[in-house]
Amino acid sequence: MRMSGAEAILKSLEKEGVDVIFGIPGGVMIPLYDVLMDSKNIRHILTRHEQGAAHAADGYARATGKVGVCMATSGPGACNLVTGLATANMDSVPVVAITGQVGTHVIGTDAFQEADTTGITLSMVKHNYLLKDPSEIPEVMQEAFLIASTGRPGVVVVDLPVDVCRGELNFKYPEKRTRLPGYKPTTTGNARQIKAASKLIVSAERPVLYAGGGVVASGASQELRKLARLLELPVTTTLLGKGVFPETDKLSLGMLGMHGTSYANFVMMETDLIIAVGARFDDRITGRLDTFAPHAKVIHVDIDPAEISKNVKADIPIVGDAGKVLKEMLTALEPEVEAGKGKDLKPWHRLIREWKKEYPLLVPEGGLRPQFVVSEIYRVTKGKALIVTEVGQNQMWAAQFYKSTKPRHFLSSGGLGTMGYGFPAAIGAKVGCPDSLVIDIAGDGSIQMNVQELATAVIEKIPVVVAILNNGYLGMVRQWQELFYDRRYSHTDLQTNVSPDFVKLAEAYGAMGLRVTKPEEVAPALRRAFKARVPVFIDFVVEPEENVFPMVAPGASLDDMIGG
Amino acid sequence: MGVRAVKHTLSILVENKPGVLARVAGLFSRRGFNIDSLAVAVTEKPELSRMTVVVDVEEHSLEQVHKQLNKLINVIKVTDLPAENSVQRELVLFKVKTNPNTRAEIIEIVDIFRGKIVDVGSGTLGVEITGTGTKIKALEDLLKPYGVVECARTGMVALPRG
Numbered sequence A: 001m002r003m004s005g006a007e008a009i010l011k012s013l014e015k016e017g018v019d020v021i022f023g024i025p026g027g028v029m030i031p032l033y034d035v036l037m038d039s040k041n042i043r044h045i046l047t048r049h050e051q052g053a054a055h056a057a058d059g060y061a062r063a064t065g066k067v068g069v070c071m072a073t074s075g076p077g078a079c080n081l082v083t084g085l086a087t088a089n090m091d092s093v094p095v096v097a098i099t100g101q102v103g104t105h106v107i108g109t110d111a112f113q114e115a116d117t118t119g120i121t122l123s124m125v126k127h128n129y130l131l132k133d134p135s136e137i138p139e140v141m142q143e144a145f146l147i148a149s150t151g152r153p154g155v156v157v158v159d160l161p162v163d164v165c166r167g168e169l170n171f172k173y174p175e176k177r178t179r180l181p182g183y184k185p186t187t188t189g190n191a192r193q194i195k196a197a198s199k200l201i202v203s204a205e206r207p208v209l210y211a212g213g214g215v216v217a218s219g220a221s222q223e224l225r226k227l228a229r230l231l232e233l234p235v236t237t238t239l240l241g242k243g244v245f246p247e248t249d250k251l252s253l254g255m256l257g258m259h260g261t262s263y264a265n266f267v268m269m270e271t272d273l274i275i276a277v278g279a280r281f282d283d284r285i286t287g288r289l290d291t292f293a294p295h296a297k298v299i300h301v302d303i304d305p306a307e308i309s310k311n312v313k314a315d316i317p318i319v320g321d322a323g324k325v326l327k328e329m330l331t332a333l334e335p336e337v338e339a340g341k342g343k344d345l346k347p348w349h350r351l352i353r354e355w356k357k358e359y360p361l362l363v364p365e366g367g368l369r370p371q372f373v374v375s376e377i378y379r380v381t382k383g384k385a386l387i388v389t390e391v392g393q394n395q396m397w398a399a400q401f402y403k404s405t406k407p408r409h410f411l412s413s414g415g416l417g418t419m420g421y422g423f424p425a426a427i428g429a430k431v432g433c434p435d436s437l438v439i440d441i442a443g444d445g446s447i448q449m450n451v452q453e454l455a456t457a458v459i460e461k462i463p464v465v466v467a468i469l470n471n472g473y474l475g476m477v478r479q480w481q482e483l484f485y486d487r488r489y490s491h492t493d494l495q496t497n498v499s500p501d502f503v504k505l506a507e508a509y510g511a512m513g514l515r516v517t518k519p520e521e522v523a524p525a526l527r528r529a530f531k532a533r534v535p536v537f538i539d540f541v542v543e544p545e546e547n548v549f550p551m552v553a554p555g556a557s558l559d560d561m562i563g564g
Numbered sequence B: 001m002g003v004r005a006v007k008h009t010l011s012i013l014v015e016n017k018p019g020v021l022a023r024v025a026g027l028f029s030r031r032g033f034n035i036d037s038l039a040v041a042v043t044e045k046p047e048l049s050r051m052t053v054v055v056d057v058e059e060h061s062l063e064q065v066h067k068q069l070n071k072l073i074n075v076i077k078v079t080d081l082p083a084e085n086s087v088q089r090e091l092v093l094f095k096v097k098t099n100p101n102t103r104a105e106i107i108e109i110v111d112i113f114r115g116k117i118v119d120v121g122s123g124t125l126g127v128e129i130t131g132t133g134t135k136i137k138a139l140e141d142l143l144k145p146y147g148v149v150e151c152a153r154t155g156m157v158a159l160p161r162g
């Protein structure tokens, strides 16, 4: 079928099942926006900043498992997307970004609003394309979605020069891929390795399952639960793996790492077998590498071969999709367990119970504590909300005190740690899951980084609740200054008692604003917010100098915890 | 640290597309791998190019280089080519200072190395030499006393034997 480049892009997006795009138009994107205006299948949500569009696409993708799509114009528009794209890619989130570009004949001449988008994004996305001819559109779009969503998911940028958009082509969408000779992710684990792993698992006396974002990406939460229950394995999850195993289960150790539970970290240091599934031994979870897990053998299941033995050497590397590998492992292990093989793990569980009793995570008393606010959010929502976080102390308290029981219900920028992620990501998540109660647990600093999206939420009627843990500080940095820089609070005082007034700010945008200063007001305020059919900011004026504990100091050994 | 870095020759088969060189080169610099030399040109199949890269890395990083290269969508195959199992060649052009007294000597030296005189100027000789690193280094050392004005190298190219 003969059509314009712009129509072909739109048609391709429809073929890929895209139902929503977050973006902002500009000069070179007018042709595409023009055809988008008449689309019956695709909703476009106009954000107020391109970073918001990228995070919203990311939040949508993390919440639904589908590819998130964002768009921006050339030059400044594309540059504004970059932080959001880097955030998504670092956390292996499937996003396709379509950026406008100046005409092919003027590329490289410093034309008006020209930026080298493929050059800028080269090192921080999974792949990118600069279209040169309208005829390439169907293949490139098909590949973009394929690459973003398969193997280790990630971000693909399609840079679209204005003349390519205006040009014409005969549109025929490829049924399956025709190119990409160098792209073949391994999804089936090596059978011999799986067998060897199963042997190791039944002979371990102090095993632990360490699960991460890869289990979410794979949709392997059920298999993981089966494996844990089959052998009674204690399970710890990373920040990005929260929910793949219910944190309410007695086998759960909660999150491990820098601000993980003491018992999860002790388990890592005492275990004789780490079964790592879709987790990448990030430095936030290993602490000092050369003292990490000294007694452990390591089985490492990951779809990305480059993650295996990158930081921690794997004794049994298994490249493959978490779900497929776990299924195979279960098949191998079930007869073993039936035959009564497998060590007695009772002493191990007894030890873990003692650690849990001795080093519990507790909500401190007195005043309005941020930990209390989070645990009230947990209580009032009965643990069923879809939680998104900003970055900093708020993020860690959310992770510690909101127990996750389902995957895709705790969204957080882990790898890049991008302040300003939470609110637009919550908007994206709510668009993808309109029936979920979506709450952004925010910091007073982070929320100010994308606060303009209040307009998006109000106008597009996306009722998310933002719970601002307002401590008046760039709290996480202040905490480090308190602990390691002699309490010299250089430029971390936000003076939110002076500005802004978050309640008025919300109201100015047409949202609801609530302020809470006392513990007993928390639950009523939450209930009011959850009933409101509009976006709500709740300004929780919390203790200013509260710290996140336990804490493994940077560079310290994982069992060397402050306040643990 | 304390681990010895060794030179490795990698042969990287890539799709012949714009921007692929930037992807590969960018990967090396971003991940802190040092490139000694890099040669790239189209292969017997016009849709494919071969890059030959000599890197200076220790064993663990070499594994990472391999894996990271393989992650690039346009990279089709990465092969490590140990010197003993591959043919490795580099072509170098030297411009050497001469005068009537030294000209014959230089030509003789170049001859011994099976090099070629490719240019004769009023005060210089153009020398072409093909070979492995050690051979080229040996010739360079012999030419240096006469005065090497300029030199241009292609970087190593290599193919497996057999």
Ligand SMILES: Cc1cc2nc3c(=O)[nH]c(=O)nc-3n(C[C@H](O)[C@H](O)[C@H](O)COP(=O)(O)OP(=O)(O)OC[C@H]3O[C@@H](n4cnc5c(N)ncnc54)[C@H](O)[C@@H]3O)c2cc1C
Binding pocket: A090, A091, A092, A151, A152, A153, A211, A212, A213, A214, A215, A217, A218, A237, A238, A239, A240, A241, A255, A256, A257, A258, A259, A260, A277, A278, A279, A280, A281, A282, A284, A285, A301, A302, A303, A304, A307, A320, A321, A322, A323, A391, A392, A395, A396, A413, A414, A415, A416, A417, A418, A476
């Ligand atoms: C202030 C701050 C503090 C933090 N503190 C902590 C902390 O205390 N504890 C903590 O855990 N994190 C913490 N983080 C987050 C941390 O930085 C990392 O982002 C996080 O630990 C990484 O999680 P992950 O290992 O699950 O990896 P991800 O980044 O989610 O990676 C997923 C892995 O799974 C693989 N994968 C993808 N798809 C599949 C599939 N289908 N099958 C198999 N494998 C697959 C990928 O290749 C990758 O290796 C903190 C972040 C911030 C900003």
Ligand SMILES: Cc1ncc(C[n+]2csc(CCOP(=O)(O)OP(=O)(O)O)c2C)c(N)n1
Binding pocket: A390, A391, A392, A393, A394, A395, A417, A418, A419, A420, A442, A443, A444, A445, A446, A447, A469, A471, A473, A474, A475, A476, A477
């Ligand atoms: C975009 C960005 N800039 C700077 C940082 C460094 N940083 C990490 S946490 C933090 C403080 C966050 O403050 P706030 O949002 O108020 O959260 P709190 O820690 O107080 O809960 C800062 C500045 C960052 N992670 N992201």
Ligand SMILES: [Mg+2]
Binding pocket: A443, A444, A445, A469, A470, A471, A472, A473, A474, A475
């Ligand atoms: Mg704060």
